[in-house]
Amino acid sequence: MIERFEKFTLSIFEISRCWHKLAEEELSPYGLKGPYATYLTVMYRYEDGITGPELCELCGKDKSDLSRAVAVLQEKGLVVKEVVNKSLYRGLFKLTERGRAVAEQLCKRASLAVELAGGDLSGETRETFYRVLTSITANLKALSKEGLPQ
Secondary structure (H helix, E strand, O other): OHHHHHHHHHHHHHHHHHHHHHHHHHHHHHOOOOOHHHHHHHHHHOOOOEOHHHHHHHHOOOHHHHHHHHHHHHHOOOEEEEEEOOEEEEEEEEEOHHHHHHHHHHHHHHHHHHHHHOOOOOHHHHHHHHHHHHHHHHHHHHHHHHOOOO
16 A cells, blocks of 8 residues: 555656646746746636636635735736726736737647657546546545545
């Protein structure tokens, strides 16, 4: 059992480390760090904008991380926050034209990385892998909220 835990844990950490390294390389020309990749790729899917709480949820980040990241992305001219109902409180984060171009390039590169990383997998194996990964993620989220049973 420990061997399976170690294999699982080390694989997840290695995937994360490699992803962050690739994201860092892709974003360095824009003066950005790798962790901003998640925000940019998620915002790219929401052309009409997305609220802070929604962005936190979809990126798996907390409010303070979002605030820091958005401040940098706004400073770089990639993101704006639009007023909704005369209030910025529930405003929408939107990519600027430049932000959309950066995010589009990043999405293309991320798709290429994922395709190459799983290039030796059949379509059926890939489908099974993502189904299993989604299941494990959901189960671990539940366990992290409820705690391990005694």
